[in-house]
Amino acid sequence: MATYKELIEVVIRREMGILGRERMAGILADLGMEVDAEGKLPPPGRSLADLDRLMQMLSEKYGVIAVMGCKIAVGRMAREHGLELPPILR
């Protein structure tokens, strides 16, 4: 069963490819999130609000390409596991 933590990790991994490791690290630092070398978030779990904040920041800083680039992958996982998506990803 996937969780919001795993959805966020999908976004992080995808955006490492789109934005690059450095830009993505900057986004995570601004949000107070840290990941390990494999892009995994430590406990505790994450929420819909955390996913929304991440996507809003990606949209504000990097526009539609950053959102478009991960929307399908995240949406598919969310649907498979019955997780609600924030409006920006619908």
Next chain:
Amino acid sequence: MNKDDLKNPVEIATGIFWVGFDDPGAGFRCNPYLLNDGDETVFFDPGSVPHFPIVLSKLLKVTAIERIKHVIVTHQDPDLCAAIPRFEELAEGLGGGFDICTHTRASVLISHYGTRSNFYRVDANDWRLTLKSGRALQFIFAPFLHFPGAFMTYDKKSKILFSGDIFGGLSFDWNLYANEFYEEAVKAFHENYMPSNKIMRHAMDKLDGLEIDMIAPQHGSIIRKKDVRRYIDLLKNLECGEDCF
């Protein structure tokens, strides 16, 4: 390779040059390429109107306008071919000229940019173009990836596959050659712009019989020989387009 090296044409194989540009603010950029064969030049995906000056300046460092004999255009999107009329003007003024090599389905749209050159329709010429030297370019039909008339070009001499949109990536963190994260950029692009895994697999299966030393996409990063198989397999198995509904 540092960013300064990218201010000049980059020779990616003998006589084959990348003449694009790095645009850090863009997640999407065009990679025009030149193939010099004797006194003939083949120009792949010349680029957009705003980028015409920079592409031209790089082109002139490795060839002359009059030597361009064929402009290969995988489809009619403006980011890769809207500048053609400008190159035509220069060529005509210098006593040169070229044909536009593309699929029939694209030719009927490309002419709306105001082009004047003759079309060499790849689907009406046995899917090949033979240069004066005898060098053969093979065209591989890749319909609906993403345009209905899309195709790839395989240069048998260099074993480079000029793949058009296929193998392209969405990336602000662009590198001329694919890095460890490029796979994610490729997924991001293909999920959004390609119609289905079935259609993708149909084209990828055609590549199995080819010896490919490099994949040079129209945007995104160049894929080196050691990674070619991995990326072909990636796209063979990638769900995209309607698979993701």
